[in-house]
């Protein structure tokens with residue numbers, strides 16, 4: 485009997501993406517199940533930080549995504565040393581043009597403007613391009629009378645752009661003001677983590693502010709606080725704490741985000757521009 489006939493597969497035969505490690509509890513999760521659970525850990529409930537593609541998969545109606553304003557030039561207004569190279573590297577690493585994705589998306593049939601920030605692009609920081617894309621998106625939606633849903637994730641204003649980065653705060657706030665004047669809904673979803681100049685501008689200006697469970701948030705991030713040597717209890721900078729203290733309207737698990745947005749748009753969009761009738765041909769006159 486040829487005992488050596490059984491061939492065991494080598495480790496190299498196992499696809500590398502079959503399992504994923506939870507970055508909070510470090511348990512291994514079966515990738516397909518993890519994805520089906522919208523990248524929420526089944527062992528500890530941690531909501532993984534998502535890429536734009538993953539975020540769109542969790543909220544957008546199939547085939548409804550149209551990207552806008554992806555063609556802005558790289559901005560290096562202060563010619564900050566090594567910044568241009570850093571931007572190029574971030575573009576290559578993430579496949580994104582900047583730290584925010586902007587476009588039009590349908591959610592439960594509601595056509596809205598959407599912004600999604602990606603932490604992987606220089607910490608999701610806000611420089612000129614991020615501020616400009618957010619502003620252009622809002623202005624376009626005011627023009628077309630659409631609501632806007634903004635998924636925030638950011639370390640704050642981008643240091644390499646200094647004052648130019650800080651100027652994006654009033655600029656984006658003024659754009660949100662235009663939405664208010666036009667009586668259009670502006671909904672923000674704060675995800676892990678949301679800090680700094682983004683917290684202090686368009687993130688906390690939502691007519692309704694949602695936050696994903698467990699998300700870290702606040703004005704100064706933990707590293708800045710460390711520098712000041714101030715002592716703040718760790719739970720202060722969480723979505724749960726902010727919710728209990730009235731800074732956030734709804735604390736939601738990721739599986740509830742899409743349905744919550746559909747409900748809110750249902751209530752807040754008075755004359756949905758793109759909720760076309762299913763072509764029944766019945767005209768009311």
Ligand SMILES: [Zn+2]
Pocket residue numbers: 506507508509510511525526527528529530
């Ligand atoms: Zn976990």
